[in-house]
Amino acid sequence: MLRFTDEHEWLAREGDVATVGITTHAAEQLGDLVFIELPKVGARLVKGEAAAVVESVKAASDVYAPVSGEVTEVNDAAVADPSSVGSDPQGAGWLYRIRLDDPSALDDLMDEAAYAAFPK
Amino acid sequence: MPFDTLRTPLHALHLRHGARMVPFAGYAMPVQYPEGLLREHLHTRAQAGLFDVSHMGQIQLIPRTGNLVDAARALETLLPIDVLGLQPGRQRYGLLLDETGGIRDDLMVAHCGDTLVLVVNAANKLADEAYLRAHLTGICEIAVLPRALLALQGPGAETALARLAPEVAAMRFMDVRTIELAGTSALVTRSGYTGEDGFEISVPEDRAEGLAEALLADVSVRLVGLGARDSLRLEAGLCLHGADIDAGTDPVEAGLGWSIPAVRRRGGAREGGFPGAAAILAALAAGPTRRRVGLRTEGAAPVRAGALLFAEEAAGDAIGRITSGGFGPSLQAPVAMGYLPVALTEPGTRVFAEVRGRRLPMVVNGLPFVPAGFKRA
Numbered sequence: 001m002l003r004f005t006d007e008h009e010w011l012a013r014e015g016d017v018a019t020v021g022i023t024t025h026a027a028e029q030l031g032d033l034v035f036i037e038l039p040k041v042g043a044r045l046v047k048g049e050a051a052a053v054v055e056s057v058k059a060a061s062d063v064y065a066p067v068s069g070e071v072t073e074v075n076d077a078a079v080a081d082p083s084s085v086g087s088d089p090q091g092a093g094w095l096y097r098i099r100l101d102d103p104s105a106l107d108d109l110m111d112e113a114a115y116a117a118f119p120k
Numbered sequence: 121m122p123f124d125t126l127r128t129p130l131h132a133l134h135l136r137h138g139a140r141m142v143p144f145a146g147y148a149m150p151v152q153y154p155e156g157l158l159r160e161h162l163h164t165r166a167q168a169g170l171f172d173v174s175h176m177g178q179i180q181l182i183p184r185t186g187n188l189v190d191a192a193r194a195l196e197t198l199l200p201i202d203v204l205g206l207q208p209g210r211q212r213y214g215l216l217l218d219e220t221g222g223i224r225d226d227l228m229v230a231h232c233g234d235t236l237v238l239v240v241n242a243a244n245k246l247a248d249e250a251y252l253r254a255h256l257t258g259i260c261e262i263a264v265l266p267r268a269l270l271a272l273q274g275p276g277a278e279t280a281l282a283r284l285a286p287e288v289a290a291m292r293f294m295d296v297r298t299i300e301l302a303g304t305s306a307l308v309t310r311s312g313y314t315g316e317d318g319f320e321i322s323v324p325e326d327r328a329e330g331l332a333e334a335l336l337a338d339v340s341v342r343l344v345g346l347g348a349r350d351s352l353r354l355e356a357g358l359c360l361h362g363a364d365i366d367a368g369t370d371p372v373e374a375g376l377g378w379s380i381p382a383v384r385r386r387g388g389a390r391e392g393g394f395p396g397a398a399a400i401l402a403a404l405a406a407g408p409t410r411r412r413v414g415l416r417t418e419g420a421a422p423v424r425a426g427a428l429l430f431a432e433e434a435a436g437d438a439i440g441r442i443t444s445g446g447f448g449p450s451l452q453a454p455v456a457m458g459y460l461p462v463a464l465t466e467p468g469t470r471v472f473a474e475v476r477g478r479r480l481p482m483v484v485n486g487l488p489f490v491p492a493g494f495k496r497a
Contacts, residue, residue: 034447
């Protein structure tokens with residue numbers, strides 16, 4: 001199940017774990033990424049709080065936790081090569097995986113059609 | 121984009137080339153083109169970048185007597201440089217200071233034969249114009265030139281511009297010439313804001329697009345946006361007014377004392393006589409207590425403007441602040457500039473910057489980060 005937030009993040013849920021990243025639109029807006037900082041495995045994320053940082057040449061942008069839960073895995077390859085987040089944000093450039101406190105929290109988010117229609 | 125945002129004469133060209141436009145100093149400006157900031161930056165260092173800097177102010181001083189010496193002498197009352205000694209066809213960098221020696225703006229002054237032409241920062245151009253009118257109107261007619269300004273920067277700039285006007289090849293750094301270019305009379309200076317060799321080209325607004333297209337017909341020339349302009353000037357160690365220099369910094373601590381020549385210093389033939397002279401002449405004699413430095417990080421995280429600097433990882437009080445910071449595409453590493461107490465400005469000195477609640481080690485680095493490519497000889 002693929003879901004999107006109005007902060008231009010995507011979540012792909014399998015069971016009670018979701019993979020989180022930024023959308024292609026967000027990556028295009030940010031421009032060339034040169035640095036990313038991800039939460040630590042085991043960290044507790046609270047919906048709406050800063051979970052990661054993505055930095056372009058010009059600016060640093062917070063990536064907010066779209067849901068609450070515990071980080072189970074982070075994309076070390078993306079940390080080593082931040083440009084992968086820019087070139088394949090909805091694939092190889094995923095950011096982290098989170099065990100959801102409440103798997104039904106994704107029901108409130110946009111599906112692909114709703115996000116496509118969401119004003120950007 | 122706010123409805124009252126101004127457009128440069130190259131607005132349509134930017135849109136045609138897929139620029140992402142952002143508001144800057146009241147104008148809609150291209151921050152980057154589809155190629156992206158990193159490639160635009162590297163292309164400028166390798167070949168030639170074309171920048172629209174038409175948002176900057178071009179202000180002409182015309183002496184009412186017809187004698188340029190009168191305009192030069194009047195401008196020296198506002199600007200601590202040697203305007204009287206400026207030769208026809210030459211340009212100089214100077215600072216407009218306030219009464220305490222703080223920096224109102226930085227600018228270029230070109231001697232164009234019978235007039236002086238100033239190029240000032242976009243964000244300050246209205247204030248500068250009013251200030252010049254308030255102080256110089258008796259001596260000079262002051263005209264804001266309705267002209268576009270293009271910058272062609274990079275090691276390939278000379279070859280690219282010489283295809284249209286071979287005589288530019290004979291120009292040296294900070295030379296000024298009036299040249300027939302793309303069917304119009306262009307005011308060309310060999311200068312820029314990237315640390316590279318290059319030119320700034322002033323043309324009538326309705327000729328800007330034709331000139332840009334003529335330059336872009338050369339495959340070595342590509343459009344470059346304001347984003348790369350900022351990373352290029354940062355690597356070159358050049359100040360941005362409003363960030364690295366402002367009313368709260370003086371020329372001496374900013375490392376711009378070189379722009380104040382001996383003739384305007386203590387013991388000089390035309391000592392002082394500019395706003396803030398008492399403070400600045402004293403500061404030149406005594407030396408600064410803090411100084412602008414380059415800083416590199418030990419880790420991969422960029423340190424941005426506003427970050428506080430500390431002498432030790434656990435120190436309580438900040439000792440300085442980052443004024444410009446980001447990623448240097450040519451260095452493939454973060455670069456920054458900021459102010460530190462003089463005792464901590466030796467290259468190699470380690471300090472700490474606070475980023476997102478953590479103290480990250482930084483090392484003082486000489487400026488510029490990237491060697492300048494100016495054509496001096």
